[in-house]
Amino acid sequence: MNFNRIHSRTKFYIVLLTLAIALLIFTASMAYSQIKRMQRSAERVARTYQVSDAIGTLFSHYFRLESEDFREELLEEGRFEENLKDYMAEGIIVFDSLHGLVRGNASQLKLLDDIQALEDTLYENLVFAGDSINGNAKIVKGHSFPTRKISSTLFQIRNINDLMRAEERRLMQARKNEYSSNKFLAPLTTLLLGFFALFVFLVSFLLIYRNKLRVRESQAFLQNVLDTTDNIVNYYEPLFNSEKNIIDFNIVYANECNRSYLGLDPEKIIGKPISRVFPHLMLNGEFEQLIQCYEENRKLILDREILAQAGKMWFESIITPMADGILVTIRNFTEEEQVKEELVSLNERLKDQNDELLKLNQEFQIQNSIFKDAEIVAGIGSYIWHLDDGSATMSDNLYRILGYEPDSFNVSYQSYRKFIHPDDLEIYDRLGEETVEIGKSTIQNYRVIDRKGKIKHLYIKGEYVEKEGRPVSFGVVQDITSRVAKDEDLRLRNLELERSNAELQSFNQVASHDLQEPLRKIQMFISRIAGNNALSRNDGEDLKKIGNSAIRMRSLIDNLLNYSRIDFKHENFEKIDLNIVLAKVTEDLSVRIDETGATLAVDKLPVINGISFQMEQLFDNLISNALKYSSQNVTPHLVIQSEKVDCEQIPHTFYKTAKYFYKMTFADNGIGFEQDKAEKIFEVFQRLHLKSEYSGTGIGLAICKKIIENHYGFIYTTSEPGKGSVFVIYLPA
Structure with a gap:
């Protein structure tokens, strides 16, 4: 059996049938379109007749005023107002009817607007005539009625009547022509398309009928295969000898389950006899049962237990006779047997x-x-608030926050309102409105007054859900009274800090000007006195000491200013190449480096975010210290190294703002110091040596520490007397 050929033919007929149906739908739609166009044309013609009738009705209403009898009837004493009201109401009905009919016709609508203006004038004249009657004016036939004014108005209305009728005659002619055209094309188009569709269906029917029987057989087989996709499905065709007796069955089809259950490749067993693939069938009598099933056209069901790749398995074989062979469906019910054992x-x-x-x-x-x-x-409580009726429930602790025992009163949106601080009632009401309207609110804080009269600050966070078909807001409430108090205390401390900063700024100004001015004068007078040859040698030495003290005092003030000006604002952070910074600093210190014969060994340094002049000051202080505190008779040597480390590798505790940090070490071969002084040297004015031994103000390393902290980093040092010092810096990568 050629399944591919059957499948291909089926697809061909499906395409052919789809094409025929599409043509039929197209034919029907074209016919429907023609009929609809003809119907619309007829409706337009009918509408033109309706408009013409409505025009006649409207203008007949106006021209009744030319009738003497109608005027007398209208002016009937005692009934004029009632008659006039009826007449005007009738006019409005007729006018509105015509207005609705010509909607979409701009020219006719324009003429109707003109008629409405004339109608207003006409009714005003009629009202004037009515006023004369109500004033008991004597009415002589035809004299109290404003005939001239009404006739003038009716004359203008008659002109508009002629224009509207002319427009409708033009539309009538155009629509009759359109209707005649559609009336001719619709039947002809429908007939031609009908014949074409009939031709396509006849061709399709003849092609489909030719293979009807073969497709029916294939369809039955394929349906059985599709229905048993979870089982082993094999199809066998009998092999006959010369005497027309069945001697074997050829495997025509085998699905993938043969591979899963029996370890057999379906493609390799197709085309082979079952005596070679399943030799056990020839030994246990099942082969004779297969022959009996095919010859007697009788369905068989066989159960067996076998050993397969997965172990012990149970199968049920359903053998179904077909036109050219037998279909064998093998169901694996191993799991059912195992289920029994597992019960x-x-x-x-x-x-x-x-x-x-x-x-x-x-x-x-x-x-x-x-x-x-x-x-x-x-200090947390929870609540559930039903938004449709305002009912609510609270957790036990929320009752306690309000100063009550759990379940001591019924909770609702309104009953809870009595606890709200008077100044926050508007906030609470807005919270309720927003929650009901959109399910949540931007308001998260309000105050309550508990049972003892104590004001408490609450934080609320709610979520919207639907519970059993009802809109519900549920959430938590936290007593943040202590936190609010701490925030207020922090605010006051910040104000105090701002005041202190202002005082420090004032000190900077004094230090930069008022303190340095006396020093400049001292240095000036010392210079003058030193030029006096009458001074003794001891006096000259004393003046020299005074001058050195003044210079040191000025250096101390400058360093204090530098220290105080290093703040913790980061608006000026930018990308800084530390290699460039180091090159600039070594150039500035080149004279001292040459004098001491110092050598530097430097790794490639990173690029960081920071403030350039502060980095220059940091490098200057560290390198200057290495040159200053060098050992006698030993050439200074400084090693600067850099590496990138994970923040978790840093053993020291500080506020780590980044995942990775740059670790830089400045190692020298100087005099060193005791390790227990490692933290002291970073404090202001802290020195480990006498001024007579080493110059300096004791502020340089304090400035270094402040610069590092300003860049969210960390600095520490390790040292040993006579073996040099190592300064380690961590800066965010």
Whole structure:
């Protein structure tokens, strides 16, 4: 059986049938379109007749005023106002009817607007005539009625009547022509398309009928295959000898389940006899049953137990006779047998699970108790608020926050309102309105007054859900009174800090000008006195000491200014190449480096975010210290290294703002110091040596520490007397 050929033909006929249906739909739609166009044309013609009738009705209404009898009837004494009101109401009805009919015709609508203006004039004249009657004016036939004015108005209305009728005659002619055209084309188009569709259907019918029987057989087979995709599905065709007796069956089709269950490749067994693929069938009598099934056209069901790749398995074979062979469907019911064996153990597991559920329930009760205790400790309560009727429930601790015992009063949106601080009632009402309208609110803080009259600050966070078809807001409420108090205290401290900063700024100004001015004068007078040859040698030495003290005092003031000007603002952070910074600093220190014969060994330094002049000051201080505190008779040598490390590799505790940091070390071979002084040297005015031994103000390393902290970094040092010092810096990468 050629399944590919059958499948291809089926697809061809499906395409052919789809094409025929599409043509039929197209034919029907074209015919429908023609009919609809003809119908619309007829409706337009009918509408033109309706408009013409409505025009006649409207203008007949106006021209009744030319009738003497109608005027007398209208001016009937005692009934004029009633008659006039009826006449005007009738005119409005007729006018509105015509206005609705000509909607979409701009020219006719323009003429109707003109008529409406004339109608207003006409009714004003009629009202004037009515006023004369109400004033008991004597009415002589035809004299109290404003005939001249009405006739003038009616004359203008008659002109508009002629224009509207002319427009409708033009439209009538155009629509009759359109209707005649559609009336001719619609039947002809429908007939031609109908014949074309009939031709396509006849061709399709003849092609489909030719293979009807073969497709029916294939369809039955394919349907059986599709219905048994989870089982082994094989199709066998009999092999006959010269005497027309079945001697074997040829495997025509085998699905993938042969591979899964039996380890047989379907493609390799197709085309082979079952005596070679399944030799056990020839030994246990099943081959004779297959022959009997085919010859007697009788369905068979066989059960067997076999050993396969997966171990011991149970199969049910359903053998179905077909036109040219037999279909063998093998169902694997191994799981069913295994389920039977597992039922006993399942009951035992259910019992164990039941015991586990009881244990979990006890744990849940314990956790619920812990949660309630946690609410009390954290000052948190919870609520559920039904937005449709305002009813609510609160947790026990929320009652306690308000100063009440749990469930001591019924909760609702309105009853809770009495606890709100008077100044926050507007906020609370807005919170309720926003939550009801959109399910949430931007308001998260308000104040309440508890049972003892104490004001408490609450933080609220709610979420919107639908519970059992009802809109609900549920959330938590936290007592943040202590936090608000701390925030207020922090605000006051910040104000105090700002005041201190202002004082420090004032000190900077004094230090930069007022303190340095006397020093400049001292230095000036010393210079003058030193030029006096009458001074003794001792006096000259004393003046020299005074001058050195003044110079040191000025250096101390400059360093203090530098220290105080290093703030913690980061508006000026930019990309800084530390290699460029180092080159600039070494150039500035080149004279001292040459004098000492110092050598530097430097790794490639990173690029960081920072303030350039502060980095220059940092490098200057560290390198200057290495040159200053060098050992006698030893050439200074400074090693600067850099590497990138993970923040978790840094053993020291500080505020780490980045995942990675640059670690830079400045190692010298100087005099060193005791390790217990490692933190002291970073304090202001702290020195480890006498001024007579080493110059300096004791502020340089304090400035270094402040610069590093300003860049979110960390600095420390390790040292040993006579073996040099190592300064380690961490800066965010």
